[in-house]
Amino acid sequence: xxxxxxxxxxxxxxxxxxxxxxxxxxxxxxxxxxxxxxxxxxxxxxxxxxxxxxxxxxxxxxxxxxxxxxxxxxxxxxxxxxxxxxxxxxxxxxxxxxxxxxxxxxxxxxxxxxxxxxxxxxxxxxxxxxxxxxxxxxxxxxxxxxxxxxxxxxxxxxxxxxxxxxxxxxxxxxxxxxxxxxxxxxxxxxxxxxxxxxxxxxxxxxxxxxxxxxxxxxxxxxxxxxxxxxxxxxxxxxxxxxxxxxxxxxxxxxxxxxxxxxxxxxxxxxxxxxxxxxxxxxxxxxxxxxxxxxxxxxxxxxxxxxxxxxxxxxxxxxxxxxxxxxxxxxxxxxxxxxxxxxxxxxxxxxxxxxxxxxxxxxxxxxxxxxxxxxxxxxxxxxxxxxxxxxxxxxxxxxxxxxxxxxxxxxxxxxxxxxxxxxxxxxxxxxxxxxxxxxxxxxxxxxxxxxxxxxxxxxxxxxxxxxxxxxxxxxxxxxxxxxxxxxxxxxxxxxxxxxxxxxxxxx
Numbered sequence: 001x002x003x004x005x006x007x008x009x010x011x012x013x014x015x016x017x018x019x020x021x022x023x024x025x026x027x028x029x030x031x032x033x034x035x036x037x038x039x040x041x042x043x044x045x046x047x048x049x050x051x052x053x054x055x056x057x058x059x060x061x062x063x064x065x066x067x068x069x070x071x072x073x074x075x076x077x078x079x080x081x082x083x084x085x086x087x088x089x090x091x092x093x094x095x096x097x098x099x100x101x102x103x104x105x106x107x108x109x110x111x112x113x114x115x116x117x118x119x120x121x122x123x124x125x126x127x128x129x130x131x132x133x134x135x136x137x138x139x140x141x142x143x144x145x146x147x148x149x150x151x152x153x154x155x156x157x158x159x160x161x162x163x164x165x166x167x168x169x170x171x172x173x174x175x176x177x178x179x180x181x182x183x184x185x186x187x188x189x190x191x192x193x194x195x196x197x198x199x200x201x202x203x204x205x206x207x208x209x210x211x212x213x214x215x216x217x218x219x220x221x222x223x224x225x226x227x228x229x230x231x232x233x234x235x236x237x238x239x240x241x242x243x244x245x246x247x248x249x250x251x252x253x254x255x256x257x258x259x260x261x262x263x264x265x266x267x268x269x270x271x272x273x274x275x276x277x278x279x280x281x282x283x284x285x286x287x288x289x290x291x292x293x294x295x296x297x298x299x300x301x302x303x304x305x306x307x308x309x310x311x312x313x314x315x316x317x318x319x320x321x322x323x324x325x326x327x328x329x330x331x332x333x334x335x336x337x338x339x340x341x342x343x344x345x346x347x348x349x350x351x352x353x354x355x356x357x358x359x360x361x362x363x364x365x366x367x368x369x370x371x372x373x374x375x376x377x378x379x380x381x382x383x384x385x386x387x388x389x390x391x392x393x394x395x396x397x398x399x400x401x402x403x404x405x406x407x408x409x410x411x412x413x414x415x416x417x418x419x420x421x422x423x424x425x426x427x428x429x430x431x432x433x434x435x436x437x438x439x440x441x442x443x444x445x446x447x448x449x450x451x452x453x454x455x456x457x458x459x460x461x462x463x464x465x466x467x468x469x470x471x472x473x474x475x476x477x478x479x480x481x482x483x484x485x486x487x488x489x490x491x492x493x494x495x496x497x498x499x500x501x502x503x504x505x506x
Contacts (some may be wrong), residue, residue: 035099065299067372125224138296222249237497276361294345403481
């Protein structure tokens with residue numbers, strides 16, 4: 001939590017007390033689902049009573065990578081009689097093979113305040129080829145996540161969001177239009193990492209210090225660095241380049257740090273979800289403990305919902321292990337030996353990180369599952385077949401207790417089905433906001449039903465598909481959730497920046 005320069009401890013305690021007094025719930029209920037992606041959205045096993053106003057999930061998060069998927073739903077709960085800060089029940093099978101759901105409670109951290117913070121969003125580039133990471137690259141990514149979140153923790157700045165892999169940003173040229181309509185289409189997935197932190201707007205020195213240290217870190221390791229462009233008339237999706245990707249320096253640093261790590265692409269991986277009350281520094285502590293045991297990170301989705309942090313990590317299973325543990329849930333300290341046995345590598349130098357910050361957290365671990373990596377290219381559309389995945393972005397706002405997020409996303413997939421041969425949710429998150437409305441954002445990965453390698457033709461196909469799907473969603477949502485059409489705001493677009501530029505109404 002960052003405090004303004006003129007604030008005092010008494011004022012901060014007063015803010016915390018006022019917030020605690022304003023809520024009628026003492027804990028957070030959540031469901032967590034692990035499983036293979038299979039091109040569809042995993043649905044929570046436990047469906048809260050929709051007749052109860054407090055039974056509707058207020059927050060939802062989903063991400064999928066390497067053929068594996070995680071979904072989380074949270075909502076307030078009056079339950080307070082459980083030991084520790086987090087309670088996590090045993091897994092329940094949720095339909096398809098290797099799909100498991102967990103149900104739990106958590107006591108949120110009332111001191112984790114970020115409503116008044118200004119977001120600093122960062123895009124890290126860890127390569128220029130398509131996303132197909134090796135064990136060595138997974139260790140390097142774990143190190144970079146540890147360093148990035150460590151910079152935020154040193155300044156007591158909360159990590160609001162971290163996600164990898166994400167869509168890379170193509171280089172723009174001066175001749176292109178300002179709205180990006182002539183820029184090269186983006187790959188759906190690349191070796192990139194995107195995260196954001198909260199910095200108090202009255203502490204400009206903290207922001208400048210963070211960005212300076214971030215640039216120095218990029219110089220040291222060779223990764224590319226972009227910051228969200230906050231100049232006038234810029235929107236989310238516009239980036240300001242600080243440093244380009246230095247392939248040679250990054251390669252040399254990676255080889256020097258992890259000389260004994262295999263350079264093979266993992267064929268199996270497992271999902272580990274680490275859950276606890278939101279505090280600054282927890283992501284650093286978790287990833288550092290794993291890296292010290294030789295465990296890399298293939299993919300990650302980290303966010304706080306209702307002041308409870310969910311660190312969802314896809315960890316590569318060691319290649320020479322024939323059998324691994326089944327699904328499991330329990331305490332953080334008990335999870336480390338199991339994770340080490342399945343995904344650990346012996347390192348030349350092993351650090352001893354401080355694990356006391358998350359010693360009381362809980363962990364859910366999936367069984368080892370087969371990895372799949374999407375086809376891609378250095379330049380989307382540059383293959384002979386034209387069968388490449390493209391990203392599509394979604395933004396929406398709906399009245400609370402009308403249409404829940406999984407149902408909305410399933411409707412979006414259904415609306416795009418006539419235009420695509422494949423459509424999956426790469427990432428989605430929604431939150432209950434002021435005014436009793438739910439706002440959310442998502443990125444979908446689609447493969448068009450028509451094969452075409454021409455840029456202009458593909459752009460037209462994507463635009464036509466999203467406009468037709470948006471029209472169909474507008475017609476379906478009122479009946480699906482008994483919602484007034486005038487209360488629905490939704491935008492589906494092949495350009496992330498267009499979510500803000502265009503009229504966002506369905």
